[in-house]
Amino acid sequence: MALVTQLSVRQRDYIIPTLIFYKCPKCKKRLGLQDDYHSIGEPFLICPNCNVVNIISKNRTEWDLKSPAQQFLFKAKVVFFSLFVGGGFGVFITEGLKRIVQFNLSYFISFPIGFFIGYLIFNGDLKGDIKESRERISNPRYIKFLTEIGLIKNTISSDSKSDNRDQ
Numbered sequence: 787m788a789l790v791t792q793l794s795v796r797q798r799d800y801i802i803p804t805l806i807f808y809k810c811p812k813c814k815k816r817l818g819l820q821d822d823y824h825s826i827g828e829p830f831l832i833c834p835n836c837n838v839v840n841i842i843s844k845n846r847t848e849w850d851l852k853s854p855a856q857q858f859l860f861k862a863k864v865v866f867f868s869l870f871v872g873g874g875f876g877v878f879i880t881e882g883l884k885r886i887v888q889f890n891l892s893y894f895i896s897f898p899i900g901f902f903i904g905y906l907i908f909n910g911d912l913k914g915d916i917k918e919s920r921e922r923i924s925n926p927r928y929i930k931f932l933t934e935i936g937l938i939k940n941t942i943s944s945d946s947k948s949d950n951r952d953q
């Protein structure tokens with residue numbers, strides 16, 4: 787059975803705060819990078835060099851393995867970005883129209899439209915990520931693997947007992 791290790795937040799190397807580089811703790815090979823502290827995806831990185839399964843679930847995990855609070859944060863982030871990026875773009879359009887064609891488009895129109903368009907885009911992204919995550923997690927072999935490495939508790943009862951994890 788594969789050796790399983792935990793890559794905690796402190797063990798990562800990062801260049802800029804939102805970009806995380808992982809290194810295999812056993813052979814020091816670079817394993818991959820993640821572009822956010824909390825993202826949706828496979829909660830582990832398997833070292834291609836020495837086969838160690840490195841668990842990164844504190845930083846990246848599947849949607850349905852996240853807590854309700856973490857899921858709420860994702861949705862709050864969508865609203866936040868829609869307000870600042872989408873709404874901000876609306877304000878930018880109003881300013882542009884004023885300067886270029888002397889047309890006065892109210893912020894009360896451009897801001898909500900920008901917010902709405904931003905929301906459609908960012909929420910669409912999140913929905914796409916969730917859909918992909920649920921496709922992965924609908925595979926029984928994937929569920930079995932997550933159970934074996936201890937990320938899902940007690941869902942597979944039959945043959946998981948025979949594999950004992952060496953640590």
Ligand SMILES: [Zn+2]
Nearest residue numbers: 810813833836
């Ligand atoms: Zn390695």
